[in-house]
Amino acid sequence: MHGKKEQEEYIRKGPWKAEEDEMLLKHVKKYGPRDWSSIRSKGLLQRTGKSCRLRWVNKLRPNLKNGCKFSLEEERVVIELQAQFGNRWAKIASYLPGRTDNDVKNFWSSRQKRLARILQTSATPKSQKNKTRVPSLHDVPILQPPKFSSPSEGEPSSKPQSCSLPYIDNSEVIKMVSLPDLIKSELPSSDTIHVEQEFTLFENYKSTEQIAFPQIPELQNGLTFSMENQDLLPTIDEPCFIEELCPLDASEFGIGPQHPIGFPFFQPPGSCRLGTGDAIDNSKISDSFFDDFPVDMFDHMDPPASPSNL
DNA sequence: AAACACTCCAACCGCAGCGTT
DNA sequence: TAACGCTGCGGTTGGAGTGTT
Structure with a gap:
């Protein structure tokens, strides 16, 4: 040998x-x-x-979330932080307890591939449309990422600063981008709505035209996070729009309007979605799950890194 | 049932930064 | 201060599993 x-x-x-x-x-x-x-x-x-x-x-390493898919909240944070930090996966991962840079990187690249597919779908000639699976909105939980900046950088903002979700005031409503009729005409009405939403969001996502988002000081410092400005989200004439994108609200956490952003990420073993076969709808996972745990059960865990320390 | 397409993820590679000699 | 080794990071790849036709 x-x-x-x-x-x-x-x-x-x-x-x-x-x-x-x-x-x-x-x-x-x-x-x-x-x-x-x-x-x-x-x-x-x-x-x-x-x-x-x-x-x-x-x-x-101990306390890793091996085999767990990213929760909706984790996805949101990755999207937001990627917008802020770029592809600094290790840094982004430091905000997600139990996640590694590799996890975040893999998640992001999967997501990018899905986005590319959606784009391709929207650009594919009519004859090929029905050959491509139409992704659901849950496949691509796209939010126009808010531009939060560290206290030392960025412009001052006079807008409310307690929402990590895209804040857009009435003058900054996301413009609707209509899907080509060829897609609409070949989909059941419900799918049409989903694809249209995704397309709209994706158009915004790739647009160079920046929509002004507030800084998120809570996220920067104490990583707190508020839903109080949910009603300021873009007005899109689809009743379930916000529900689809933001299926969680503060009341679901049972901890008032403000809570640590890291909180929902501490998913106890067993709450993870394992494997693709499980096909558990993300939006149906209730965060009231945590109501069953003692309030101080997360106390022993290290707080996520704060951007202010970076 | 088989072939193909797609997704997910573990692991590798190259490079950069840092500390030590 | 240059050389070297170690560590960490980001990009990439290949295989396994799953879904679709």
């Missing part, structure tokens, strides 16, 4: 075995999550230090 030297130089790649995980855990338990390269030099594992670190960070 391998000679001695070859054995020393051999670097294992690919999926991790349980024994390797065990060995890595032992090392971390003994020395802490550092000295990754010594794992190989000590002959514990034939993996690079890099590979060991990655495995620890993405899979073995």
Whole structure:
């Protein structure tokens, strides 16, 4: 098989075995999550230090939400923070307890692919329309991301500052962008509405024309989050518009108008949506789930990083 | 039932920043 | 101060699982 030297130089790649995980855990338990390269030099594992670190960070670290799909709130936060920070996944992940940069990155790239598909759908000739699955609004929970800036940057805003959802006053109503009739004509009316909403939102999303959003000081500092300005969301002549986009309201949390934005993300084990086969409608997951837990059950958890500390 | 399309995610790679020598 | 090693980050890829035709 391998000679001695070859054995020393051999670097294992690919999926991790349980024994390797065990060995890595032992090392971390003994020395802490550092000295990754010594794992190989000590002959514990034939993996690079890099590979060991990655495995620890993405899979073995405690309190990870492995196998859980992103909740609607997590999706919102990613969208908002991506708009603010760009593709700084590690930074964004620091706002999402239990999520890694890899998780966020994967989530975002999946979402981008869906958006691209929607765009393509809207541009596909009529003859091909019915060959493409029409995504539901829940597939792409797009919100025009608010532009919140750190206290040290950005322009002062005179608008209300307690809503992390897109705040748009009456003069800044999102303009409706009609879907081509060719799409409407081939869809059942309910689907037409969904596609039209998505298309509208996507048009806004890709538009270079910035809609002014308020700064979100609570999100920057204490990561609090208020729904009190929900009624200021864009007026779109579709009754379920807000319901579709923002199925949660403060009362569902049972904790008043303001609450830590991190709160909904602490989904206890079992509340996760596992696998695509489960097909649990995001909007149907009640956050009153947490009512059953003691108020202080999250106290021991580290608060998410605050942008003001960055 | 098989083939194909699509989604999700684990893991790799290259690069940059930082600390140490 | 340059060289080196380590760590962390973001981009990318490939395989497994699932859905659709």
